[in-house]
Amino acid sequence: MTGGTILVSLDGTETTDATVTAAFSLIRKFNLHATVLHVRIDPVAAAAPPIGEALTPKTAHTLACLAEREANERAGHAHQIFRDLCARHAVPVAAAGAVAKGMAARWLEKTGRKDRIMGELGRVHDLVIVGRPTHRQDRTASMTLDAVFDTGRPVLVVPPHPPATLGTRIAIAWENSAACARVVGAALPFLPQARAVSILNTETEHTSVALLPEFALYLKRHGITTDAAIFGSPGRARLSGKALLAAAGQSGADLLVMGAHRTDGLGRLFRGKTTCEVLQNTTLPVLMAH
Structure with a gap:
């Protein structure tokens, strides 16, 4: 797999630390290129009222603005974590659209449903890394897991507290x-x-x-x-x-x-x-x- 590509999500969930740690371990060990993905919540979808209820235009606009502000804050925090990880592991940051020689990581932001985006992007990567759902009711994590299994690519499922080593x-x-x-x-x-x-x-x-x-x-x-x-x-x-x-x-x-x-x-x-x-x-x- 030397020189291959991996996809991992940086989303602030319980398993994020474990999944990105596994990703950066593999980057260095096998000279890989990683796409570190952050999926933003769609502010319009986040502000939509429950089925059967209605909001005034002003309330809907206010909720959408709040959702967008929260999404911006989360994305900024996640991007800083990405930069810190690259510096800590001495992994070069690849420019958008560039084909880096040797190990590298690139930052990618998308807006929408995480399961759909991970499923689509997984097909153009050699390995997808996801966190293990930590609760039976964790619908988003379960849907994401189902989506990446449909990519036809191998999937590395990482628990919240994995062993200190990987693959020894x-x-x-x-x-x-x-x-x-x-x-x-x-x-x-x-x-x-x-x-x-x-x-x-x-x-x-x-x-x-x-x-x-x-x-x-x-x-x-x-x-x-x-x-x-x-x-x-x-x-x-x-x-x-x-x-x-x-x-x-x-x-x-x-x-x-x-x-x-x-x-x-x-x-x-x-x-x-x-x-x-x-x-x-x-x-x-x-x-x-x-």
């Missing part, structure tokens, strides 16, 4: 699916840099340990030495997300790599099962692809 010990949840194969392909640039790589596998109705030796051989051909761990109780109906996280923790991993799966036809990831359990409970950054 990597655990791969191998379950022989197309999504898993895609995320392993996306992880190949990271794997040779790790001090240890563990393959986590289990036997369920939908996963098998039969191809584990072939997968280990595939990684070995890429110069990646692994150890394997079979976890959980064989014969379970499905892979347990909590058991997977426990196995990753036992391996000492600071990054989990796994495929992401939808569980219904409504375009929603948050419907239980393994992906949901991992996203709701992980204390590790998780590299996913759908």
